Amino acid sequence: MDTFLKKAITLDKTDHLAHFKNYFENDPAMIYLDGNSLGKLPLKTIETTSNIVNNQWGKRLIRSWNENWMDLSGDIAKKIAQIVGAQPDEIFVGDTTSINLYKLLFASLSIQKDKTEIITDDLNFPTDLYIIQGLINQQFKNHTLKVLKSENEIFMDDLKIKSSLNTKTAVITLSLVSYKSSFLYNMETVNNLAHKNNSLVIWDVSHAAGATTIKLNETNADMAVGCTYKYLNGGPGAPAFLYVRKDLQEKLNNPIWSWFAHKNPFDFDSNFVENPGIQKFAISTPSILSLGAIAPGLDVILEAGIKNLQTKSNNQSEFLIELIQHYLVPLGFKMVSPLNNKQRGSHIAIEHPESYRINLAMINPINKKEKVVIPDFRPPSFIRIGITPLYTTYLDLYEAVIRIVEIVKTKEYAAFSTTKLKVT
Known part of the structure; x- marks a missing residue:
């Protein structure tokens, strides 16, 4: 038996988190390695959403607002707070990641009156850059955007962050884990650098929450946004969340004055009175069907324990890197993700000239x-292999790498077009 195959089988047998795979919908003919983009369906979610549709909506109708729905966002916020290291009254759940980032950026730039520079990097998710560009174009025309250049879209040195800060820096906004390379920032280091300069920091934790330890309070983080449909397994397009440190909440104002941001929305007052707490960042009526689907995935994470998941993620990443170096590097692949697990999230990116067609x-x-193996592709030539420690097995990783070897050696990828699909 192959040494790595034997090792994978042994590691799975001794994995005390292995049973959590049974909490999710599973297809034995498929290896799913794209949970860093869309998490699997928790079985409990089927029951939960069925109850919301058939009972709460179907039978209880509008009475469900008082019975279940008005407190739903807050209940989910409590669970997310435990996962990202925050207090329940520092988390708002609703809207999308982009809308939440827009709200926090607008609010932050509005209170940094004499500072006109925004810093980000080329590792950040493109949509985050679009939000910044739009704000500068539409509302903050005197502001400028500085995009720091990384090392080959892989790594960013803290010294570059430090040297970029100046008296005009209002806000730094970064992805905690890079969506391409999986580079992981040291949140505390960046926060400290920014605060010495009286700058604010907004983190996008979308590619980290649920698989990587996040300590928003402990690192004195100012603000953060994140989605719930990757490692948190909330379902496609599930509502996002935002975090604002308690002492900052009264200083920041939601630029969109709306019904659910009102102090007493059901007073139907014609004049807006801002909610004094985290709820001030709400906008409209909660999307109950999608909001309700988030909770089961969070419950599984809380049961497993984020520290345990982080440990398993690191161990599986190390095993996958061994496989890549042994089997794939000799075939022309390059490691893209940092080798140091303190600088890496929970996916591994590899590069090959034919990555897109190999992925197909x-x-x-x-x-x-053959088993279907689902990773994903990111330009220019990266295959991302997502490790979701709740349901990814060591055998999954071994079989996926062996499948790549077969595809490359037989040139099976040549049967596929280079024309990109709408979703890659």
Whole structure:
């Protein structure tokens, strides 16, 4: 038996988190390695959403607002707070990541009166840059955006952050984990650097929450945004969340004055009175069907324990890196993600000139007896292998790498077009 295969089997047998895989919808003919983009369906979610539709909406109708729905966002916020190291009254759940980032950036720039520079980097998710560009174009025309250049879209040195700060820096906004390379910032280091300069920091934790330890309070983080449909397994397009440190909440104002941001929305007052707490960052009526689907995934994470998940993620990443170096590097692949697990999130990126077509061959095997292996592709030539420690096995990782070897050696990828699909 192959040494790595034997090791994978042994590691799975001794994995005390292995049973959590059974909490999710599973297809034995598929290896799913894209949980860093869309998490699997928790089985409990089927029951939960069925109850919301059939009972709460179907039978209780509008009475469900008082019975279940008005407190739903707050209940979910309590769970997310435990996962990201915050207090329940520092988390708001609702809207989208982009809308939440817009609200926090607008609010932050509005109170930094004499500071006109925004700093981000080229590792950040493109949409985050679009939000900044739009704000400068539409509302903050005197502001400028500085995009720090990384090392080959892989790594950012803290010294570059430090040297970029100046008296005009209002806000730094970064992804805690880079969506491409999986580079992981040291949140505390960046926060401290910014605060010495009286600058604010907004973190996007979308590619970290649920698989990577996040300590918003402990690192004195100012603000953060994140989505719930990756490692948090909340479902496609599930509502996002935002975090604002308690002492900052009264200083920041939601630029969108709306019904659910009102102090007493059901007084139907014609004049806006801002909610004094985290709820001030709400906008409209909560999306109950999608909001309700988030809780089961969070419950599984809380049961497993984020520290345990982080440990397993690190161990699986190390195993995957061994496999890549042994099997794939000799075939022309390059490691993209940092080798140091203190600088890496919970996915591994590899690079090859034919990455896009290799990715297609993994998802659509010509031999229908082969397992479907689902990673994803990111330009220019990266395959991302997402490790979701709740349900990814060591054997999954071994079999996925062996499948890539087969695709490359037989040139199976040549049967696929280079034309990009709408979703990659």
